[in-house]
Amino acid sequence: xxxxxxxxxxxxxxxxxxxxxxxxxxxxxxxxxxxxxxxxxxxxxxxxxxxxxxxxxxxxxxxxxxxxxxxxxxxxxxxxxxxxxxxxxxxxxxxxxxxxxxxxxxxxxxxxxxxxxxxxxxxxxxxxxxxxxxxxxxxxxxxxxxxxxxxxxxxxxxxxxxxxxxxxxxxxxxxxxxxxxxxxxxxxxxxxxxxxxxxxxxxxxxxxxxxxxxxxxxxxxxxxxxxxxxxxxxxxxxxxxxxxxx
Numbered sequence: 001x002x003x004x005x006x007x008x009x010x011x012x013x014x015x016x017x018x019x020x021x022x023x024x025x026x027x028x029x030x031x032x033x034x035x036x037x038x039x040x041x042x043x044x045x046x047x048x049x050x051x052x053x054x055x056x057x058x059x060x061x062x063x064x065x066x067x068x069x070x071x072x073x074x075x076x077x078x079x080x081x082x083x084x085x086x087x088x089x090x091x092x093x094x095x096x097x098x099x100x101x102x103x104x105x106x107x108x109x110x111x112x113x114x115x116x117x118x119x120x121x122x123x124x125x126x127x128x129x130x131x132x133x134x135x136x137x138x139x140x141x142x143x144x145x146x147x148x149x150x151x152x153x154x155x156x157x158x159x160x161x162x163x164x165x166x167x168x169x170x171x172x173x174x175x176x177x178x179x180x181x182x183x184x185x186x187x188x189x190x191x192x193x194x195x196x197x198x199x200x201x202x203x204x205x206x207x208x209x210x211x212x213x214x215x216x217x218x219x220x221x222x223x224x225x226x227x228x229x230x231x232x233x234x235x236x237x238x239x240x241x242x243x244x245x246x
Contacts, residue, residue: 008232011050011126013158014041015149018058018087020164020220027059029087034094040226041131042098049230050126052156053133054149055091057083063141077141081108084145088135089113095131102131107139107148119155126156146200150207150215161213162229163200164220169237170199186238199239208239215239 016037023030041051057063060083066076088104095102103125104114114135115121125132137148146163153161172195173181184197189209192199199205199217208215216229218236228235 005047005231007044007047007049007230009049009159009230011052011156011158012044012230013052013054013149013153013156013161014226015146015161015163016053016055016091016220017145017165018056018060018062018083019166021055021087021090022059029059029090031094034090036223037091037220038094038098038100040224041095042100043224043227044230045100045129045131047227047230050129051131052122052126052152052158053088053091053131054145054152055084055087055133055135056145057081057087059083060086074141077137077143078108081136081139084137085110085114085135088133091133100131101129102133104133104135106136107134108136110136122152123156132156144201144204146204147207150200150204150213153213154207154211159214160229161208161215162226163215163217164226165217166219166221168219168222168235170197170217170239172197174198184237185234186240188241189239192239199237205239209241212241 021029021033023033057080061079063077063080067073092102092104105117105122106114107117109116122132134152137145169183171181171183175181189205192205216236216238218225218229
């Protein structure tokens, strides 16, 4: 592979779901998963890539399901944001164990455990070679961590938003339920919105579309996939503006 060592992207934002951290458990954080993620992040940092992360909180608390059970949606979302801070701190610990200086920046002020989110500070950390983890969502209810990922990716000038999931890309239907589901190698923002494809919520996709932020959806299950995406190998699904019909 001639292009094997040259990264296609030099600054990325990696979105991890909270569920990804559960491993084979039904809730909480699996230390083995943290180790694997840390090793993969280390591999891409060795290529000279600046890495920012956004992690969800669904392994601890999901705002939507809290709201569905009669809790006020705003309150449920704030609890979900706090769950993302727990995940971010666990992730920070794992990354630092692997020798990577890491900073957690939170959208809700909690200076005893993390720095407040300041855009210029985040960029400075990246430039100094630190891994940055954005926690507590946008700091506002009604916005998902997917929307946070799209927002932060744009704010820090990332070249790609990488969404690591349980499936290996975007399908026209749920591949776990429909064995005939077809995978897209490439799909436009408009198609995602029009066909209601389960990539990210509409707010996140609209923001990415407006700012022309490329999204790559890929599986976290396969070891080495993060590096493959960064090297420009054709895995997962690329979501960008091309080829859409209004």
